């Protein structure tokens with residue numbers, strides 16, 4: 024079949040790499056893609072948010088399967104638009120409807136979904152300009168720290184954890200009265216702070232059945248020891264050592280299954296990935312957030328552990344035939360370390376030549392993120408530039424291989440965390 028993948032990050036390079044290995048993949052297109060995706064398919068020159076161009080390309084290139092990588096087109100309704108197109112009646116799509124994508128697009132929507140379906144999550148209340156004063160009173164009695172969340176998509180920046188009341192009142196006012204996050208923050212979810220360790224759990228669902236994918240742990244902070252500013256993700260590991268069978272059983276029965284049942288009960292059209300951002304509090308899993316897509320850089324460790332043909336399971340997902348489908352998983356550890364531009368996540372420069380991209384060997388892979396072709400060279404074109412992934416029997420061995428590779432890849436201003444996976448062994 025002909026496949027179109029939307030997106031341009033390391034996640035999309037990893038997906039393109041895996042899709043292109045399938046016997047079912049005739050032609051693979053990526054829009055807009057990056058220098059890495061062009062090694063496995065044909066990059067098309069439009070963005071994942073250009074819906075008319077996407078519709079046109081699906082018709083022109085006789086696309087059979089469309090996979091939406093990032094959340095923004097999903098939250099803006101790309102799936103509904105394509106489904107409404109008569110000429111695309113047979114197109115298989117991986118991604119939820121606009122309504123179902125509100126599980127990521129609106130924190131208030133997700134919280135009310137979880138409450139309605141008894142899914143463990145932090146207790147919360149939502150406020151807007153209309154009940155602003157009530158919100159201030161609520162904050163006064165709220166234990167510290169206080170978690171404030173902009174309701175809508177805010178490019179990963181919409182969550183503020185306030186350590187004192189002065190900060191909480193100020194941020195609350197900035198969000199609601201002064202549009203700190205634009206319209207996304209005009210509604211604010213005030214949430215109980217949960218203490219524990221986070222992990223990312225992924226499923227593919229056809230709306231009725233689900234396939235559990237390998238779980239992962241992502242390292243979001245820029246600095247070693249999980250310090251400094253939040254980023255899109257500086258590295259990831261899979262499997263997660265503390266996610267043992269007993270814990271994962273709880274994740275299934277208390278979180279995944281009630282979520283799929285809730286999707287059915289609420290009549291949501293959901294055929295695609297669900298990313299559960301979880302926190303383990305004591306021995307219990309709680310949902311921090313839902314995402315309606317795969318994680319990045321988690322995909323760069325999840326996909327390399329997947330032995331099953333990806334096109335086959337995506338086809339089964341879109342056709343609502345996941346029942347009885349089994350996933351074969353590589354039992355080894357996968358790790359990835361992201362090399363980023365100097366200055367990221369603040370301002371940084373782009374356009375520097377990247378060397379060492381040919382150094383991946385058996386058991387290692389380089390997935391490009393912010394990297395584009397410039398003549399014969401590949402140059403930096405974003406904050407997160409490349410991901411150095413490795414597979415090995417031991418976590419420490421995989422981490423050493425990832426680190427060696429991240430060290431060998433070079434561009435001006437390169438930075439990477441040397442302590443990914445630090446909690447899980449003497450390093």
Ligand code: AMP
Nearest residue numbers: 145170182214215216217218300311312
């Ligand atoms: P989110 O955008 O909802 O994933 O939140 C970003 C980050 O804020 C999460 O990865 C957590 O580290 C943290 N966070 C969000 N909500 C909570 C909470 N209720 N308790 C503790 N930490 C939280």
Ligand code: GLY
Nearest residue numbers: 241256318319320
């Ligand atoms: N790595 C976190 C995310 O993709 O949102």
